[in-house]
Amino acid sequence: MSLNEDHHFHFHEATFINQNGELKTTKIPIVQELSRTNHFPKRFIASGHYHADTLAQTPPVIDIAKLRSPHGSRTPELQRLAAAAKEWGLFLIKNHGVVMDDVKDVVKGFFGLSYEEKKKCVGSYESVDNMGYGKNFVKSEDQPLDWIDRLTMKAAPVYVDESTNDLSVWPNKPPNFRVAIEKYVEESRKVLDGLLQDLAASLSLDQNAFVQQFEPEQSEIKVRVNYYPPCPRPDLAIGIMPHSDASGLTLLLEFGATGALQVHNPTSGWVTLSWPEDNSLLVNVGDLLEIMSNGVLKSMWHQVRTKVDVERFSLACFYNPPPRSVIEPVVGGGGGSMEEIMYKKVVVEEYVSNYYKISPTTSKEAIMYARVK
Numbered sequence: 465m466s467l468n469e470d471h472h473f474h475f476h477e478a479t480f481i482n483q484n485g486e487l488k489t490t491k492i493p494i495v496q497e498l499s500r501t502n503h504f505p506k507r508f509i510a511s512g513h514y515h516a517d518t519l520a521q522t523p524p525v526i527d528i529a530k531l532r533s534p535h536g537s538r539t540p541e542l543q544r545l546a547a548a549a550k551e552w553g554l555f556l557i558k559n560h561g562v563v564m565d566d567v568k569d570v571v572k573g574f575f576g577l578s579y580e581e582k583k584k585c586v587g588s589y590e591s592v593d594n595m596g597y598g599k600n601f602v603k604s605e606d607q608p609l610d611w612i613d614r615l616t617m618k619a620a621p622v623y624v625d626e627s628t629n630d631l632s633v634w635p636n637k638p639p640n641f642r643v644a645i646e647k648y649v650e651e652s653r654k655v656l657d658g659l660l661q662d663l664a665a666s667l668s669l670d671q672n673a674f675v676q677q678f679e680p681e682q683s684e685i686k687v688r689v690n691y692y693p694p695c696p697r698p699d700l701a702i703g704i705m706p707h708s709d710a711s712g713l714t715l716l717l718e719f720g721a722t723g724a725l726q727v728h729n730p731t732s733g734w735v736t737l738s739w740p741e742d743n744s745l746l747v748n749v750g751d752l753l754e755i756m757s758n759g760v761l762k763s764m765w766h767q768v769r770t771k772v773d774v775e776r777f778s779l780a781c782f783y784n785p786p787p788r789s790v791i792e793p794v795v796g797g798g799g800g801s802m803e804e805i806m807y808k809k810v811v812v813e814e815y816v817s818n819y820y821k822i823s824p825t826t827s828k829e830a831i832m833y834a835r836v837k
């Protein structure tokens with residue numbers, strides 16, 4: 465179906481350098497408007513991708529209250545944590561204390577604005593490393609487009625000179641958007657710091673082995689809010705193409721609908737993840753923590769499917785060590801001193817910038833940048 469003349473559609477613009485080194489701009493239709501008018505342009509056909517609905521599985525649930533109970537009694541929960549992070553690279557958490565009602569309201573409020581209002585209320589529209597409003601790794605005219613609208617901001621560190629460092633992409637509507645998200649991010653950081661300690665302990669490493677590389681003053685937390693409107697062709701479209709996150713850890717909140725996030729596991733293939741909207745949050749391992757754990761923890765390869773009848777929202781917090789810091793595998797846990805080193809030292813911002821340069825990819829290619837040959 466082509467974009468009908470009867471409708472007045474808006475577009476995001478993405479700029480990229482093509483294979484001949486030329487600077488190009490491509491126009492990306494706004495999915496809310498397509499959804500509302502039941503249009504499905506060919507550019508959203510993601511052929512060769514996995515489109516089936518598998519039996520939905522609930523990820524392992526880790527009880528943070530149990531992890532914080534006195535030494536000894538927390539051992540079984542630590543073991544469950546290690547098993548989930550090693551095999552799947554993900555787990556749900558409950559009893560984490562993070563309050564999320566305001567965040568859901570502001571995210572819904574933002575995506576409820578018209579395209580013109582959204583564009584006007586985000587101060588800057590540039591894209592650096594995938595930041596800003598409406599960008600989705602577009603690198604060519606022929607690449608399939610994700611059925612998504614998204615806004616990415618840097619929530620930490622908080623810079624004094626906003627013009628250069630946070631791209632001023634925080635929207636000023638709804639008015640409490642930034643305050644609500646910054647509060648959520650600070651609460652999330654505490655939970656993630658605790659989990660970094662638990663993950664190290666669960667691998668018999670010094671409990672500070674990972675967390676000490678995430679300095680409170682300089683660590684980076686990027687927040688991405690994602691909106692997937694109902695899609696006329698879930699059999700052809702993808703909400704987000706398969707990827708692993710470049711992060712250390714990612715904390716994911718989903719609401720509106722479940723059963724859209726799918727994760728690929730070498731033995732089980734694609735698995736659809738589903739869980740009740742009951743305050744649980746999903747934690748997943750990103751590439752940087754896979755490197756820091758010498759490949760013992762696995763960053764998950766995941767994608768998002770679309771749904772024909774329901775809209776879905778998600779909010780991802782990507783927690784990274786400071787951009788200029790050097791990370792390297794921490795060994796000496798269960799593997800012993802003979803453990804083979806799988807990954808090289810990398811500068812965090814160099815890793816992330818290579819990741820964005822080569823994404824999207826068809827497999828976990830970005831991490832090869834850090835792999836010992």
Ligand SMILES: O=C(O)CCC(=O)C(=O)O
Pocket residue numbers: 688690704709716718725766768777778780
């Ligand atoms: O919407 C989701 O469930 C996942 C989002 C995601 O993978 C991302 O933003 O990197």
Ligand SMILES: [Fe+2]
Pocket residue numbers: 707708709766
């Ligand atoms: Fe992701």
